[in-house]
Amino acid sequence: MTILVLLGSRNACCVTATVILIKGGEVVNHDLQMKADVLIKDGLIAEVAPNIKAPAGAKVIDASGSYVMPGGIDPHTHLAMPFMGQVACDDFYSGQAAALAGGTTMHIDFALPVNHNLLAGFKEWQAKAQLACADYGFHMAVTKWNSQVAEDMGKLVQQGINSFKFFMAYKGALMVNDEELLQGFVRCRQLGALPQVHAENGEAVALGQQLVFEAGITGPEGHALSRPAVLEGEATGRAIRLASFVGVPLYVVHVMSIDAMEEVARARKAGLPIIGEPVASGLALDESAMWDANFTKAAAAVMSPPIRSKQHGVALKKALAGGLLQLVATDHAVFNSSQKAVGRGDFRVIPNGVNGLEERMHVVWQEMVVSGLITPRDFVRITSTAAAQIFNVYPRKGCIAPGSDADVIVLDPRVKHTISAATHHSRIDTNVYEGKEIQGKVTVTISRGRLVWFEGKLNVEPGSGRFIPLPTHGPLFDGIDKAGADTAARLVKAFAAENGATPVVREDAGGSGKASKDEL
Ligand SMILES: NC(=O)NCCC(=O)O
């Protein structure tokens, strides 16, 4: 069937108000599931109730036997990213079209500074996003520390960026040292912005790469060998401890190993506001592809931190099911085979990154729900609601309720399909999930009231996507003093609490500027 109605967006060529009624499905939110109809008007959810009568002219979608859920939110993507001498081959149009075909209606992309200049990076990403056909937000990376960076972070939060990423790896490129990390954490705390870390010990990774390469291992398997899980665990633990010292929440991106997951879990058990984000590839795949004799296949699986052995994926899934990890992303950063081929003969220069934007919802459904580890409600939480909450855009996103944006998917658990590069919508010419069978399929995607994926067809327009500003001081900052980052005052309080004393602020330090323990 041809879709005749392509609808309503401020930027799109045609601005047509529309009404969609989804009938007879099982509506699933993270906290409640019920049989109900969903009425969509003017880009918003208007009503959720049993037996809604179709308004005149409404498009009615039969969802009987299917789940009706909030569209997925992928909190970690890299569209059109210049990286390791290449530019990721999915731009904001192709990447987002692929996302919509797989049931993801919003993503948060990592803007990179240009020559360490954050505002220039923001501008560049705004230009890239002119092609957008879905909703998106931005994180901003911080790759150096100075007063200009601090000032620009302040400007960016005014423009809807509420998270800043620090790379602890990629020495000589994006990596920051501990001093820069600490300064960045302090600034994030002042701003109520969430710091994020790519946690691998970059110095040790550089040494590992050199040693492995010098030992004559030059193929993609060298990638797996040179940056073992212990380096991820070390950096994760270090970042968590530094964040706790500064008193700021922390979001650890792409948790790929038991080592890193256990650091996150330990911190959370101690009550620290730490978020651990595994990615679909880390849950569903293992490192064996990197050992494949076919270079193209092996290089396609190269990402950092590396996809680990099976036991890591099993543990990550259990941690996710048990609430020790909070949400699933993709780290979608795609380089086609000719781009990956620059690393033939030297694994150190294979552009890092794998696909997932289109596959994440299906992979997580298969690995977590079909396998019996979690319920459909948990699925909604880890693929949508948690991201909306963490990045402070809930319940506008991540929820099917009156007033929320009409980002809705219909997932039919009866439909079986197989993932393949031959049928996916991304521009990449390989697929790390090639041949993976999935029981359940997103048959309908509605993005802000527009029917963009229906009966196996995409109906999208470049330029119709919208930037979603993300406000600071999200729920992770609850209980954290908004006034600023007075680390010294906190240290005095913490010392006093640990030593069973009451903190007293001494007016006159006798000119010495020292505190005496008795006065605490
Ligand atoms: N993860 C990866 O291999 N590529 C994208 C950049 C990053 O997130 O580290």
Ligand SMILES: [Zn+2]
């Ligand atoms: Zn990373």
Ligand SMILES: [Zn+2]
């Ligand atoms: Zn990434």
